[in-house]
Amino acid sequence: MELSRFEKLFKAIEVTTPVPINAYLGLGTTYLEALNNIKPFLDTNKDYTPDDLNAGFLVVVAYIDMDGYLRMIYEKGLSSAVSVMNELVYNIKKYCIRFGGIAYYAGGDNILCFIPYNFLNGFKENFNFKNVKVGIGVSKKPKGALKLATQALELIRDGRCSNICILEE
Numbered sequence: 001m002e003l004s005r006f007e008k009l010f011k012a013i014e015v016t017t018p019v020p021i022n023a024y025l026g027l028g029t030t031y032l033e034a035l036n037n038i039k040p041f042l043d044t045n046k047d048y049t050p051d052d053l054n055a056g057f058l059v060v061v062a063y064i065d066m067d068g069y070l071r072m073i074y075e076k077g078l079s080s081a082v083s084v085m086n087e088l089v090y091n092i093k094k095y096c097i098r099f100g101g102i103a104y105y106a107g108g109d110n111i112l113c114f115i116p117y118n119f120l121n122g123f124k125e126n127f128n129f130k131n132v133k134v135g136i137g138v139s140k141k142p143k144g145a146l147k148l149a150t151q152a153l154e155l156i157r158d159g160r161c162s163n164i165c166i167l168e169e
Contacts, residue, residue, distance in 0.1 A: 010041065030100025030116045059142050060120050062113040063149035064092060067131040069109035085109060092129070099123045112146075124164055133157070138168040145169075 010023050026038035066088060072081040089105045092113060096103040099122060101115030115123050133156045137148025148167040155161035
């Protein structure tokens with residue numbers, strides 16, 4: 001999206017909401033670097049061109065799903081299951097950082113990890129977490145990468161792919 005279109009959208013939303021809103025923009029060679037370089041959008045958007053924001057990078061989403069989460073809830077209780085999930089989320093976040101990525105807990109037994117494309121092979125080859133499935137999607141747009149990652153998880157569940165499956169656009 002071009003900066004002028006984003007700025008128009010931001011301003012349109014701003015007048016319709018009763019509470020103040022903020023938008024931030026960060027650039028970097030990795031997601032982690034961009035996250036650490038954020039600045040308020042309206043203060044800094046003149047510093048960037050649309051080419052800066054859309055440099056043709058491929059988006060990689062790793063959709064991580066924990067095996068046996070519901071069974072764990074029924075057998076050991078919700079508190080135990082949540083504790084195990086919290087530990088997994090923490091460790092996945094640390095792992096993604098090693099590859100310039102960022103990870104988010106998506107609820108239930110799901111974690112999303114965004115990593116730079118040039119780190120994909122290292123991410124996959126060094127991934128040694130037990131009892132998880134990893135669907136990885138690669139696309140030019142985040143929405144497309146997430147869709148492919150979800151489809152990759154379905155292939156794993158159907159037994160048509162190993163515990164780590166990559167689908168590229």
